[in-house]
Amino acid sequence: MNQDIIDAIRQIAPGLELNKNEKMSRHTTFKTGGPVSLFIRPANLDELKGAISILRRAETPYFILGNGSNLLVSDKGFDGAIISTDKLADIHLEDENKIYAEAGAMNSRIAAFARDNSLTGFEFAAGIPGTIGGAMIMNAGAYDGEMKLVTKEVRALSPQGEVIRLDNNSLQFGYRTSALKGKEFVVVSALLELEKGDKEAITSRMQELALKRKDKQPLEYPSAGSTFKRPEGYFAGKLIEDAGLRGYSVGGAQVSEKHCGFVINKGNATSSDIYKLICDVQKKVYDDFGVKLEPEVIMLGKF
Known part of the structure; x- marks a missing residue:
């Protein structure tokens, strides 16, 4: 990373946390990934805007990181900047049935906050x-729920560095996509609109879904959740199982024996192991059934 870029960022945001050559295995749920040139942790919107402004001006590639739960970073790392939103995590009530949450707030925390305020509709996202x-x-969605059903508005930074507001219709939500995907907009916060409910019933539903996840998903191993999008008319996990790939391994990466839709880090897997396994699964499923599996996982760096 060019020192001039770092100096420029420090000049406009002196207190901003910057780390060179940060290992991304510390910041992804796969627990893999090499070093990133510059790891940035803004503590407020001004620091976020300032860092992005400098990086864009210098034409330096950057990636906005949440929990790293849908990300596979190359073992070679990433020659650019990672901007973590983990310090941008405020959650509060906007009124009696609306929750304001900054971009870095964990879905599990928001679900707990909603429960504690007797608001229903976000239980699906607790896990x-x-x-x-x-x-x-x-x-994102699970158990018949999705963000489309609970989102009132999103605030995002435009490529010009302006904070804009996008309502539900403008977000153009679809299956595992939105108008924000693939664009240069950076989510700053979301406004969720829920309904008043019974706290005990909300708690019970969250516990029920947690038990379902524990029973059906390999939560004991590092993974990125469902590895592939659901192909139209099929279920990815069923296709993978029918292709005879339950338990298939490459190095320390494995198709989960508990749920074939999950690729897990069984032990000391590298990103290359996971990437090759994903490619192998795609090829075998296509060869057997003519169905192209599209990864949900974002690949960052050179593979």
């Missing part, structure tokens, strides 16, 4: 291991 910023970009 989604990511932040609300990432959830908005991909319209």
Whole structure:
């Protein structure tokens, strides 16, 4: 990373936390990934805007990181900057049924906050291991719920560095996508609109879903959740199982024996192991069934 870029960032945001050559294995749920040239942790919107402004001006590639729960970083690392939102995690009530959450707030924390305020509608997201910023970009969902159903508004930074507001219709939510995906908008916060409910019933539903996840998903191993998008008319896990790939391994990476839709780090896997396993699964499923599996996981760096 060019020292002039670091100096410029420090000049406009003297207190901003910057780390060189940070290992991304510390920041992804796969627990893999090499070093990133510069790891940035803004503590407020001004620091976020300032860092992005300098990086854009210098034409330096950067990636906005939530919980790293949908990310595979190359073992070679990433020649650019990672901007973590983990310090941008405020959650509060906007009124009696609306929750304001900054981009770095974990979905599990928001679900607990909603429960504690007797608000229902967000129970489905309690076990989604990511932040609300990432959830908005991909319209995260589970158990018949999705962000589309609870989102009132998103605030985001435009490529010009302006904070804009996008309502539910403008976000164009679809299956694991939104108008934010693939664009240069950076989610700053979300406004969720829920309904008043019974706290005991909300708690019971969250416990029920937690038990379902524990029973069906390999939560005891590092993973990025469901590895592949659901192909139209099929289920990815069923296709992978029918292709005879249950338990298939490459190095320390494995197709989960508990749920074939999950690729797990069984022990000391590298990103290269995981990447090759994903490619092998895609090829075998296509060869057997003519179905192209599209990864949900974002690949960052050179593979």
